[in-house]
Amino acid sequence: MNAVKPQGESALLTRRRATLGPHSPTFYDEPLHLISGKGVWLRGSDGVDYLDAYNNVPHVGHCNPVVVKAIAEQAGRLNIHTRYLSVPVVEYAEALLATFAPHLDKVLFTNSGSEANELALRMARQHTGGTGVLVTDYSYHGNTTSLAELTTGLRVKEPFGSHVRALRIPDLDSDSRPEEVVLAEALAEAEAALASLQAAGHGVSALLFDPLFSTEGLLRPPAGYIASLTDLVRSAGGLIIADEVQSGLGRAGSHFWGHELYGIAPELVTMGKPLGNGHPLGGVVTTSDLLDEFGAANLYFNTFAGNPVSAVAGLAVLRETIGRGLQRGAQEVGGYARDLLEKLAARQPLVKSVRGTGLFFGLEFADETGRPATAQTKQIVEAMRCKGVLISKIGPHENVLKIRPPLVFEREHVDLLVDRLAASLEEL
Ligand SMILES: Cc1ncc(COP(=O)(O)O)c(C=O)c1O
CATH class of the missing domain: 3.40.640.10 (Type I PLP-dependent aspartate aminotransferase-like (Major domain))
Structure with a gap:
């Protein structure tokens, strides 16, 4: 998996807007075009395999x-x-x-x-x-x-x-x-x-x-x-x-x-x-x-x-x-992720709290005065995409990362996620 720069607006996006209209929402400054999925991985039209730490619909893995x-x-x-x-x-x-x-x-x-x-x-x-x-x-x-x-x-x-x-x-x-x-x-x-x-x-x-x-x-x-x-x-x-x-x-x-x-x-x-x-x-x-x-x-x-x-x-x-014992997996892998995220939070003043239960967690970002760090949260979501990991954001101020992967997410995926998150936070 290599770092990737999003491609320019595609002809597909133009056709989508022409037919579905401009209000149909897409993620990211430059929408992502996905062509296939397997387990916790999604392949983009850019040839990149993205780690899916966002989608809860493919519960037992993409294309199970x-x-x-x-x-x-x-x-x-x-x-x-x-x-x-x-x-x-x-x-x-x-x-x-x-x-x-x-x-x-x-x-x-x-x-x-x-x-x-x-x-x-x-x-x-x-x-x-x-x-x-x-x-x-x-x-x-x-x-x-x-x-x-x-x-x-x-x-x-x-x-x-x-x-x-x-x-x-x-x-x-x-x-x-x-x-x-x-x-x-x-x-x-x-x-x-x-x-x-x-x-x-x-x-x-x-x-x-x-x-x-x-x-x-x-x-x-x-x-x-x-x-x-x-x-x-x-x-x-x-x-x-x-x-x-x-x-x-x-x-x-x-x-x-x-x-x-x-x-x-x-x-x-x-x-x-x-x-x-x-x-x-x-x-x-x-x-x-x-x-x-x-x-x-x-x-x-x-x-x-x-x-x-x-x-x-x-x-x-x-x-x-x-x-496959995925509920137990959610508890174990989720607990492992929480530990790593709490360690990361201890090093990063931007992180106000680590939230969540099981395989649904989020980092809340706030600036030094305690105000929601909405812009930085969006920057992190975009930076993670550039590093090949899909997450999103939630909350009234959109300052909580939304990390909610398919339940077949394992420890090695958590390691990758947290590693890319640490790098994204360093870059801010
Ligand atoms: C908590 C909750 N309830 C209901 C819905 C609506 O579900 P659907 O989009 O399948 O109609 C959503 C969708 O995001 C949701 O998050």
């Missing part, structure tokens, strides 16, 4: 042969919409549900994370009779109209819903006060937000949150905060929706699903991104009671979700994840 074979074989046998009996979807549902706590014993498949969150909110509203939703500040849950109304982590034109409250999540990495003070203040804010939903007549249908706070910048709430927050929401009549689109399927390392980090039992869990390793696949896992209530009142039909090709893709991903 087991997944590719399953998709190809099923696509060659039968693919059809979901109103016929089919073995793969039932097999996949059984295997997926076996990874959840016993009360979560039903699944509805979707084609994306957005669709899953939309459906979960719909179920919560119908069950509770409320419309109020509590989300976390600077979050993203998808691209539908009702999800746009609760988006604060991305630019949207839709006004923030009057039925939504965005809760500031306490973060021990940026708040140096005693943990119990931070906790008490944050819970008081949650109570106030719930009371204001009630007072405005919206009621409370749900708390919708991402257990790793991926868009928010990998926050670290005080112990007991999430459990107490979910108690408050339930007391106000709402349900808990854990958005596991980013945090699920072993990524958190110590637990298979992110919400398990907090010992809570959500009524609804939504999934997407890694489920099909790139094949569009999402879902909502819930209880029998909630599904029965929803099913009795609505004929929910989804043409593509749960089709046999998607189902075999999901099953292959799940089997690879479990069979």
